[in-house]
Amino acid sequence: MKTLSWSVIGMALLGAALPPVVGAQGKPLNVTGVRGLTFGAVFPGVPRVISRTDPANAGQVDIGYAKFSPILLTFTLPSAMAGPAGATMPLVFGASDAGYSSPETITSQVGFDPRVPFATALDKNGRAAVFIGGRAQPAPSQRAGAYTATITLTVTVLP
Amino acid sequence: MRISKLSLAVLALVISASAAQAQTNNASITATATVQTPINVIGAQALNFGNVFPGVNKPVAATDLTNAGRFDVAGQASTPVTLSFTLPATLSSGANTMPIDTYTGMRADDAGQTVGTVLFSPGASNAATLSATGTMFVWVGARVVPATNQAQGVYTASVTMTVVY
Numbered sequence: 001m002k003t004l005s006w007s008v009i010g011m012a013l014l015g016a017a018l019p020p021v022v023g024a025q026g027k028p029l030n031v032t033g034v035r036g037l038t039f040g041a042v043f044p045g046v047p048r049v050i051s052r053t054d055p056a057n058a059g060q061v062d063i064g065y066a067k068f069s070p071i072l073l074t075f076t077l078p079s080a081m082a083g084p085a086g087a088t089m090p091l092v093f094g095a096s097d098a099g100y101s102s103p104e105t106i107t108s109q110v111g112f113d114p115r116v117p118f119a120t121a122l123d124k125n126g127r128a129a130v131f132i133g134g135r136a137q138p139a140p141s142q143r144a145g146a147y148t149a150t151i152t153l154t155v156t157v158l159p
Numbered sequence: 160m161r162i163s164k165l166s167l168a169v170l171a172l173v174i175s176a177s178a179a180q181a182q183t184n185n186a187s188i189t190a191t192a193t194v195q196t197p198i199n200v201i202g203a204q205a206l207n208f209g210n211v212f213p214g215v216n217k218p219v220a221a222t223d224l225t226n227a228g229r230f231d232v233a234g235q236a237s238t239p240v241t242l243s244f245t246l247p248a249t250l251s252s253g254a255n256t257m258p259i260d261t262y263t264g265m266r267a268d269d270a271g272q273t274v275g276t277v278l279f280s281p282g283a284s285n286a287a288t289l290s291a292t293g294t295m296f297v298w299v300g301a302r303v304v305p306a307t308n309q310a311q312g313v314y315t316a317s318v319t320m321t322v323v324y
Contacts, residue, residue, distance in 0.1 A: 031186040039192035043324035149190040157182035
Protein backbone atom coordinates (compact mmCIF):
# COMPACT_ATOMS: atom_id res chain seq x y z
CA MET A 1 0.00 0.00 0.00
CA LYS A 2 2.85 2.34 0.79
CA THR A 3 4.29 1.64 -2.67
CA LEU A 4 0.95 2.47 -4.27
CA SER A 5 0.77 5.77 -2.32
CA TRP A 6 4.15 6.88 -3.51
CA SER A 7 3.22 5.87 -7.06
CA VAL A 8 0.15 8.05 -6.97
CA ILE A 9 2.10 10.97 -5.51
CA GLY A 10 4.63 10.50 -8.25
CA MET A 11 1.86 10.56 -10.84
CA ALA A 12 0.57 13.80 -9.35
CA LEU A 13 3.97 15.42 -9.61
CA LEU A 14 4.32 14.15 -13.17
CA GLY A 15 0.91 15.55 -14.02
CA ALA A 16 1.95 18.96 -12.72
CA ALA A 17 4.99 18.89 -15.00
CA LEU A 18 3.04 18.09 -18.15
CA PRO A 19 2.32 20.90 -20.62
CA PRO A 20 -0.84 22.63 -19.38
CA VAL A 21 -2.61 23.10 -22.70
CA VAL A 22 -3.93 19.68 -23.45
CA GLY A 23 -7.48 19.44 -24.67
CA ALA A 24 -10.22 17.01 -23.98
CA GLN A 25 -9.12 14.90 -26.92
CA GLY A 26 -5.51 14.93 -25.76
CA LYS A 27 -4.39 17.40 -28.42
CA PRO A 28 -2.09 20.24 -27.40
CA LEU A 29 -3.05 23.79 -28.30
CA ASN A 30 -0.35 24.82 -30.71
CA VAL A 31 0.22 28.49 -31.52
CA THR A 32 3.21 29.07 -33.78
CA GLY A 33 4.71 32.26 -35.18
CA VAL A 34 5.33 31.60 -38.87
CA ARG A 35 6.36 34.93 -40.36
CA GLY A 36 7.06 38.42 -39.10
CA LEU A 37 5.37 41.63 -40.26
CA THR A 38 7.92 43.14 -42.60
CA PHE A 39 7.79 46.79 -43.63
CA GLY A 40 11.15 46.69 -45.37
CA ALA A 41 12.65 49.97 -46.55
CA VAL A 42 10.80 52.91 -45.05
CA PHE A 43 11.43 56.53 -45.95
CA PRO A 44 11.20 59.44 -43.55
CA GLY A 45 7.85 61.11 -43.83
CA VAL A 46 6.39 58.38 -46.04
CA PRO A 47 3.97 55.96 -44.31
CA ARG A 48 4.38 52.31 -45.24
CA VAL A 49 1.32 50.09 -45.26
CA ILE A 50 1.44 46.30 -45.32
CA SER A 51 -1.84 44.57 -46.07
CA ARG A 52 -2.82 41.40 -44.25
CA THR A 53 -3.11 39.84 -47.71
CA ASP A 54 0.52 40.61 -48.60
CA PRO A 55 2.00 37.13 -49.10
CA ALA A 56 5.57 38.24 -48.58
CA ASN A 57 5.28 40.77 -45.80
CA ALA A 58 2.16 40.14 -43.72
CA GLY A 59 2.70 38.53 -40.33
CA GLN A 60 1.38 35.00 -39.83
CA VAL A 61 0.61 32.82 -36.82
CA ASP A 62 -0.69 29.25 -37.16
CA ILE A 63 -3.07 27.54 -34.75
CA GLY A 64 -3.65 23.86 -34.19
CA TYR A 65 -6.07 22.23 -31.75
CA ALA A 66 -9.09 19.97 -31.47
CA LYS A 67 -11.47 20.32 -34.39
CA PHE A 68 -14.51 22.56 -34.06
CA SER A 69 -13.12 24.11 -30.89
CA PRO A 70 -14.34 27.65 -30.14
CA ILE A 71 -11.42 29.95 -29.62
CA LEU A 72 -10.73 33.58 -28.75
CA LEU A 73 -7.92 35.43 -30.49
CA THR A 74 -6.31 38.32 -28.65
CA PHE A 75 -3.46 40.38 -30.04
CA THR A 76 -1.00 42.31 -27.95
CA LEU A 77 -0.04 45.12 -30.29
CA PRO A 78 2.85 47.54 -29.94
CA SER A 79 2.18 51.23 -30.49
CA ALA A 80 5.67 51.90 -31.79
CA MET A 81 8.77 50.23 -33.12
CA ALA A 82 12.10 50.74 -31.40
CA GLY A 83 15.10 51.89 -33.38
CA PRO A 84 18.61 53.25 -33.05
CA ALA A 85 19.64 55.53 -30.21
CA GLY A 86 16.25 55.26 -28.54
CA ALA A 87 14.30 56.41 -31.59
CA THR A 88 10.75 55.16 -31.95
CA MET A 89 8.44 54.99 -34.94
CA PRO A 90 4.66 54.80 -34.57
CA LEU A 91 3.01 51.55 -35.61
CA VAL A 92 -0.72 51.69 -36.25
CA PHE A 93 -3.26 48.91 -36.68
CA GLY A 94 -6.67 49.41 -38.23
CA ALA A 95 -10.04 47.75 -38.07
CA SER A 96 -9.29 45.30 -40.88
CA ASP A 97 -5.63 44.65 -40.35
CA ALA A 98 -6.02 41.06 -39.12
CA GLY A 99 -7.45 38.06 -40.95
CA TYR A 100 -8.52 34.58 -39.88
CA SER A 101 -8.16 31.74 -42.37
CA SER A 102 -9.51 28.25 -41.77
CA PRO A 103 -7.94 26.92 -44.97
CA GLU A 104 -4.68 28.56 -43.83
CA THR A 105 -4.30 30.51 -47.05
CA ILE A 106 -3.60 34.22 -47.26
CA THR A 107 -6.05 34.55 -50.13
CA SER A 108 -8.97 33.31 -48.05
CA GLN A 109 -9.40 35.32 -44.87
CA VAL A 110 -12.11 36.75 -42.69
CA GLY A 111 -10.95 40.19 -41.71
CA PHE A 112 -11.14 41.38 -38.14
CA ASP A 113 -9.89 44.17 -35.93
CA PRO A 114 -6.68 43.07 -34.21
CA ARG A 115 -7.26 45.66 -31.49
CA VAL A 116 -10.31 43.74 -30.24
CA PRO A 117 -10.53 40.06 -29.17
CA PHE A 118 -11.98 37.95 -31.95
CA ALA A 119 -14.10 34.86 -31.27
CA THR A 120 -14.28 32.10 -33.84
CA ALA A 121 -14.02 28.33 -34.09
CA LEU A 122 -11.61 25.92 -35.67
CA ASP A 123 -12.96 23.89 -38.54
CA LYS A 124 -12.98 20.14 -39.06
CA ASN A 125 -9.23 20.15 -39.58
CA GLY A 126 -8.51 21.77 -36.24
CA ARG A 127 -6.15 24.22 -37.86
CA ALA A 128 -6.15 27.88 -38.86
CA ALA A 129 -3.85 30.75 -39.79
CA VAL A 130 -4.03 34.33 -38.59
CA PHE A 131 -2.55 37.11 -40.70
CA ILE A 132 -1.76 40.67 -39.71
CA GLY A 133 -0.81 43.87 -41.52
CA GLY A 134 -0.26 47.38 -40.29
CA ARG A 135 1.06 50.87 -40.96
CA ALA A 136 4.47 52.23 -40.07
CA GLN A 137 4.47 56.02 -39.76
CA PRO A 138 7.97 57.48 -39.95
CA ALA A 139 8.33 61.15 -39.16
CA PRO A 140 10.00 63.42 -41.72
CA SER A 141 12.99 63.52 -39.42
CA GLN A 142 12.89 59.82 -38.56
CA ARG A 143 16.33 58.56 -37.63
CA ALA A 144 17.68 56.09 -40.17
CA GLY A 145 18.24 52.52 -39.10
CA ALA A 146 16.59 49.25 -38.16
CA TYR A 147 13.36 49.25 -36.14
CA THR A 148 11.59 46.32 -34.48
CA ALA A 149 8.58 45.53 -32.33
CA THR A 150 6.93 42.38 -30.98
CA ILE A 151 3.39 41.31 -31.81
CA THR A 152 1.85 38.56 -29.67
CA LEU A 153 -1.22 36.49 -30.46
CA THR A 154 -2.88 34.71 -27.54
CA VAL A 155 -5.32 31.91 -28.31
CA THR A 156 -7.80 30.84 -25.65
CA VAL A 157 -10.03 27.81 -26.00
CA LEU A 158 -13.53 28.81 -25.01
CA PRO A 159 -15.73 26.49 -22.96
CA MET B 160 -4.73 -4.06 -1.03
CA ARG B 161 -6.61 -1.04 0.03
CA ILE B 162 -6.04 2.21 -1.59
CA SER B 163 -5.28 4.73 1.12
CA LYS B 164 -7.21 7.91 1.61
CA LEU B 165 -4.03 9.77 0.86
CA SER B 166 -3.74 8.07 -2.49
CA LEU B 167 -7.32 8.85 -3.43
CA ALA B 168 -6.88 12.44 -2.38
CA VAL B 169 -3.76 12.83 -4.47
CA LEU B 170 -5.41 11.17 -7.44
CA ALA B 171 -8.36 13.51 -7.13
CA LEU B 172 -5.98 16.42 -6.94
CA VAL B 173 -4.32 15.32 -10.19
CA ILE B 174 -7.62 15.05 -11.98
CA SER B 175 -8.98 18.35 -10.69
CA ALA B 176 -5.75 20.16 -11.41
CA SER B 177 -5.82 18.98 -14.99
CA ALA B 178 -9.36 20.15 -15.50
CA ALA B 179 -8.65 23.58 -14.01
CA GLN B 180 -5.66 24.37 -16.26
CA ALA B 181 -6.45 27.25 -18.65
CA GLN B 182 -6.31 26.26 -22.30
CA THR B 183 -4.39 29.21 -23.57
CA ASN B 184 -1.29 29.52 -25.62
CA ASN B 185 0.45 32.31 -27.45
CA ALA B 186 3.12 33.06 -29.98
CA SER B 187 5.00 36.19 -30.94
CA ILE B 188 6.23 37.52 -34.24
CA THR B 189 8.45 40.48 -34.95
CA ALA B 190 7.56 43.60 -36.89
CA THR B 191 10.57 45.04 -38.67
CA ALA B 192 11.38 48.13 -40.73
CA THR B 193 14.50 49.86 -41.97
CA VAL B 194 14.28 53.62 -42.14
CA GLN B 195 16.32 55.02 -44.97
CA THR B 196 18.52 58.11 -44.87
CA PRO B 197 16.55 61.36 -44.86
CA ILE B 198 16.80 63.64 -47.87
CA ASN B 199 18.91 66.74 -47.48
CA VAL B 200 18.79 69.52 -50.07
CA ILE B 201 20.84 72.71 -50.11
CA GLY B 202 20.91 75.65 -52.47
CA ALA B 203 24.56 75.54 -53.44
CA GLN B 204 24.80 78.25 -56.10
CA ALA B 205 22.63 81.10 -57.31
CA LEU B 206 21.35 81.41 -60.89
CA ASN B 207 23.43 84.38 -61.93
CA PHE B 208 22.69 86.40 -65.05
CA GLY B 209 25.32 89.00 -64.22
CA ASN B 210 25.12 92.29 -66.13
CA VAL B 211 21.98 92.56 -68.23
CA PHE B 212 21.26 95.32 -70.76
CA PRO B 213 17.83 96.74 -71.52
CA GLY B 214 16.30 95.10 -74.53
CA VAL B 215 18.91 92.36 -74.69
CA ASN B 216 17.74 88.93 -73.60
CA LYS B 217 20.26 86.95 -71.66
CA PRO B 218 20.17 83.18 -71.15
CA VAL B 219 22.12 81.04 -68.73
CA ALA B 220 22.30 77.39 -69.70
CA ALA B 221 21.81 74.67 -67.14
CA THR B 222 25.14 73.30 -68.30
CA ASP B 223 26.88 76.51 -67.24
CA LEU B 224 28.80 75.32 -64.19
CA THR B 225 29.65 78.85 -63.15
CA ASN B 226 26.35 80.69 -63.56
CA ALA B 227 23.57 78.12 -63.47
CA GLY B 228 21.73 77.73 -60.20
CA ARG B 229 22.66 74.53 -58.36
CA PHE B 230 21.05 72.34 -55.73
CA ASP B 231 22.94 69.59 -53.95
CA VAL B 232 20.91 66.58 -52.80
CA ALA B 233 21.90 63.81 -50.39
CA GLY B 234 19.83 60.79 -49.36
CA GLN B 235 19.49 57.04 -49.59
CA ALA B 236 21.75 55.53 -52.23
CA SER B 237 20.22 54.51 -55.55
CA THR B 238 16.73 55.51 -54.46
CA PRO B 239 14.11 57.05 -56.75
CA VAL B 240 13.04 60.56 -55.88
CA THR B 241 10.74 63.19 -57.31
CA LEU B 242 11.91 66.74 -57.94
CA SER B 243 9.43 69.58 -58.04
CA PHE B 244 10.24 73.20 -58.78
CA THR B 245 8.67 76.51 -58.00
CA LEU B 246 9.88 78.80 -60.78
CA PRO B 247 9.26 82.56 -60.69
CA ALA B 248 7.93 84.34 -63.75
CA THR B 249 9.66 87.62 -62.93
CA LEU B 250 12.61 89.03 -61.07
CA SER B 251 12.00 92.10 -58.93
CA SER B 252 13.91 95.23 -58.00
CA GLY B 253 11.68 97.22 -55.73
CA ALA B 254 8.59 97.96 -57.76
CA ASN B 255 10.27 97.03 -61.03
CA THR B 256 10.03 93.58 -62.53
CA MET B 257 11.79 91.76 -65.32
CA PRO B 258 10.47 88.59 -66.96
CA ILE B 259 12.33 85.29 -66.65
CA ASP B 260 11.45 82.25 -68.72
CA THR B 261 12.72 79.24 -70.69
CA TYR B 262 13.85 77.27 -67.68
CA THR B 263 16.15 74.31 -68.31
CA GLY B 264 17.49 71.65 -65.99
CA MET B 265 20.48 69.37 -65.73
CA ARG B 266 21.10 66.72 -63.11
CA ALA B 267 24.21 64.62 -62.56
CA ASP B 268 25.81 62.35 -60.01
CA ASP B 269 28.79 64.66 -59.58
CA ALA B 270 29.38 68.39 -59.27
CA GLY B 271 31.31 68.47 -62.53
CA GLN B 272 28.47 67.24 -64.73
CA THR B 273 30.51 64.29 -65.90
CA VAL B 274 28.61 61.31 -64.49
CA GLY B 275 24.99 60.35 -65.01
CA THR B 276 24.05 63.61 -66.71
CA VAL B 277 20.42 64.12 -67.69
CA LEU B 278 18.91 67.23 -69.26
CA PHE B 279 15.32 67.90 -68.31
CA SER B 280 12.64 70.55 -68.12
CA PRO B 281 12.15 71.55 -64.52
CA GLY B 282 8.53 71.54 -63.47
CA ALA B 283 6.02 70.28 -60.96
CA SER B 284 7.22 66.69 -61.00
CA ASN B 285 10.48 65.29 -62.34
CA ALA B 286 11.48 61.71 -61.65
CA ALA B 287 15.11 61.02 -60.81
CA THR B 288 17.29 58.56 -58.92
CA LEU B 289 19.97 59.31 -56.40
CA SER B 290 23.44 58.01 -57.24
CA ALA B 291 25.05 54.94 -55.76
CA THR B 292 26.50 57.21 -53.09
CA GLY B 293 23.15 58.86 -52.40
CA THR B 294 23.97 62.19 -54.03
CA MET B 295 22.55 64.21 -56.89
CA PHE B 296 23.41 67.63 -58.27
CA VAL B 297 20.77 69.69 -60.04
CA TRP B 298 21.35 72.79 -62.13
CA VAL B 299 18.76 75.26 -63.33
CA GLY B 300 19.18 77.66 -66.23
CA ALA B 301 16.78 80.22 -67.66
CA ARG B 302 16.53 83.41 -69.69
CA VAL B 303 15.81 86.95 -68.56
CA VAL B 304 13.95 89.29 -70.91
CA PRO B 305 14.70 92.91 -69.98
CA ALA B 306 12.53 95.54 -71.58
CA THR B 307 14.11 98.28 -73.65
CA ASN B 308 13.29 100.70 -70.88
CA GLN B 309 14.14 98.28 -68.09
CA ALA B 310 14.95 100.26 -64.97
CA GLN B 311 18.44 99.97 -63.65
CA GLY B 312 18.85 97.90 -60.54
CA VAL B 313 19.56 94.53 -58.98
CA TYR B 314 16.74 92.11 -59.75
CA THR B 315 16.16 88.95 -57.73
CA ALA B 316 13.71 86.08 -57.29
CA SER B 317 13.63 82.69 -55.58
CA VAL B 318 13.76 79.33 -57.26
CA THR B 319 12.68 76.46 -55.04
CA MET B 320 13.31 72.76 -55.53
CA THR B 321 11.59 70.11 -53.41
CA VAL B 322 12.82 66.52 -53.30
CA VAL B 323 10.77 63.62 -51.95
CA TYR B 324 11.18 59.87 -51.99
